[in-house]
Amino acid sequence: MGTVVDAPAVVAEEVTENMLGGKKVTVVFVLGGPGSGKGTQCTNIVNHFGFDHLSAGDLLRAEIKSGSENGTMIENMIKEGKIVPSEVTIKLLQDAMIKSENDKFLIDGFPRNEENRAAFENVTKISPAFVLFFDCPEEVMESRLLGRNQGRVDDNIETIKKRFKTFVESSLPVIEYYDAKDKVKKIDAAKSITEVFEDVKVIFAPYSPKAPNKYICETMTTNP
Numbered sequence: 001m002g003t004v005v006d007a008p009a010v011v012a013e014e015v016t017e018n019m020l021g022g023k024k025v026t027v028v029f030v031l032g033g034p035g036s037g038k039g040t041q042c043t044n045i046v047n048h049f050g051f052d053h054l055s056a057g058d059l060l061r062a063e064i065k066s067g068s069e070n071g072t073m074i075e076n077m078i079k080e081g082k083i084v085p086s087e088v089t090i091k092l093l094q095d096a097m098i099k100s101e102n103d104k105f106l107i108d109g110f111p112r113n114e115e116n117r118a119a120f121e122n123v124t125k126i127s128p129a130f131v132l133f134f135d136c137p138e139e140v141m142e143s144r145l146l147g148r149n150q151g152r153v154d155d156n157i158e159t160i161k162k163r164f165k166t167f168v169e170s171s172l173p174v175i176e177y178y179d180a181k182d183k184v185k186k187i188d189a190a191k192s193i194t195e196v197f198e199d200v201k202v203i204f205a206p207y208s209p210k211a212p213n214k215y216i217c218e219t220m221t222t223n224p
């Protein structure tokens with residue numbers, strides 16, 4: 001599995017000609033166990049490198065809130081730590097990517113199993129530039145999830161255990177699939193948020209940092 005040290009060369013090679021809704025897009029899959037810090041680091045990457053963050057879990061939770069006909073099924077799957085059928089999740093991801101004005105996407109928490117992976121590839125024809133894998137021991141993830149306090153229906157010890165089982169049985173094989181293709185960039189996610197982001201930054205170095213806020217630049221020029 002690749003380390004942060006050799007990341008930039010691989011990233012540069014792997015930017016593919018993925019097209020979606022008439023635009024060329026770059027997709028990075030962000031994977032790791034529940035509570036490994038995917039969402040936290042995606043926020044940092046968005047702020048520094050100008051990607052859009054699409055969390056499959058967040059999109060599914062929004063779908064429940066919207067009163068969609070799939071809402072009850074999705075809620076039951078989330079409570080059981082199970083994986084929602086790919087067609088539902090892929091439609092949400094595809095719609096969000098098409099709606100976005102951005103062309104660089106972090107897809108967080110997807111693909112979660114082989115069905116997710118194969119269906120996404122077949123439907124969108126998009127291959128990830130690389131897979132960012134946050135590697136973290138279960139005891140660390142468990143303590144983070146129990147302290148998260150965001151009112152999630154799956155942040156209780158029974159569901160957490162089920163999510164860990166799903167991760168090992170269904171999600172790790174997806175990471176192994178991409179590792180065999182030399183696409184995985186593994187990060188030690190047990191470190192502090194700041195330390196983890198230092199490693200993440202090395203991997204994203206080939207992507208231009210986000211342009212500074214236009215208003216701030218103009219103000220600085222006119223009021224030096």
Ligand SMILES: Nc1ncnc2c1ncn2[C@@H]1O[C@H](COP(=O)(O)OP(=O)(O)OP(=O)(O)O)[C@@H](O)[C@H]1O
Pocket residue numbers: 032033034035036037038039040041057109144145147148149189190191192193194196
């Ligand atoms: N490196 C870290 N050190 C300590 N706490 C962290 C770290 N990264 C994230 N956290 C905290 O752990 C909790 C889980 O983080 P986060 O929501 O980013 O994980 P996740 O991988 O997206 O989880 P899930 O798969 O359940 O959505 C949050 O409360 C977050 O503030």
Ligand SMILES: Nc1ccn([C@@H]2O[C@H](COP(=O)(O)O)[C@@H](O)[C@H]2O)c(=O)n1
Pocket residue numbers: 034055056057058060077078079081082083084085089108109110111112116154163
């Ligand atoms: N590809 C996915 C992603 C998520 N789910 C379901 O949502 C739950 C929460 O996901 P987080 O990424 O926010 O942890 C997850 O446990 C699954 O039940 C899914 O089905 N498919």
Ligand SMILES: [Mg+2]
Pocket residue numbers: 038039055057109
């Ligand atoms: Mg998350």
